[in-house]
Amino acid sequence: MRGGVDLIQLRGKNKSIGELVNLAAELHDFAAKSSTPMIMNDHAEIATRVPVEGVHVGQDDDPVEIVRQKAARDILIGKSTHSVAQACAAQREGADYIGFGPIFATPTKPDYAPIGLENIRRVHTEVDLPIFCIGGINIDTLQSVLDAGAKRVVMVSALLKAHNVVDYARCATDMLA
Numbered sequence: 001m002r003g004g005v006d007l008i009q010l011r012g013k014n015k016s017i018g019e020l021v022n023l024a025a026e027l028h029d030f031a032a033k034s035s036t037p038m039i040m041n042d043h044a045e046i047a048t049r050v051p052v053e054g055v056h057v058g059q060d061d062d063p064v065e066i067v068r069q070k071a072a073r074d075i076l077i078g079k080s081t082h083s084v085a086q087a088c089a090a091q092r093e094g095a096d097y098i099g100f101g102p103i104f105a106t107p108t109k110p111d112y113a114p115i116g117l118e119n120i121r122r123v124h125t126e127v128d129l130p131i132f133c134i135g136g137i138n139i140d141t142l143q144s145v146l147d148a149g150a151k152r153v154v155m156v157s158a159l160l161k162a163h164n165v166v167d168y169a170r171c172a173t174d175m176l177a
Contacts (some may be wrong), residue, residue, distance in 0.1 A: 007054065010040055011156075028050055045060060054096070055080070077095065079095040090127075103115060104141060120145070
């Protein structure tokens with residue numbers, strides 16, 4: 001957040017709900033101080049206990065309508081998509097934004113083949129939601145993703161592996177400006 005990112009997602013695939021609630025509460029308190037929205041990955045029920053701004057779900061998770069019911073309040077709901085067809089379906093389903101990828105191979109999604117740069121412009125013409133390109137994006141690949149038509153990106157591994165997370169995030173946010 002000190003590096004200028006404008007959205008944070010908490011993803012804890014191997015954590016218990018109790019651990020995630022505690023992490024979400026701590027992270028949300030920190031994020032709120034910088035007016036940075038926080039999205040919880042997968043677990044809509046956490047939104048009933050922590051005032052996160054949204055929940056993000058995958059293709060195999062609950063449909064958007066069920067996530068909204070579980071959250072029990074008005075929050076953003078995002079959906080992961082891996083093709084233009086899935087992106088269009090997520091829009092019809094009522095998602096507020098989509099993740100689109102993985103653009104490149106990534107250790108956070110080892111079972112997904114990269115979809116590449118080719119459909120970034122197309123998805124932006126067929127979907128009227130905010131689209132976050134994700135998957136293997138780092139400082140070295142960011143310009144090619146932007147040149148392919150991306151307006152928003154997600155970085156995970158690149159930030160986690162950065163020698164200086166603040167400087168790395170600042171460099172990326174400067175490229176996106």
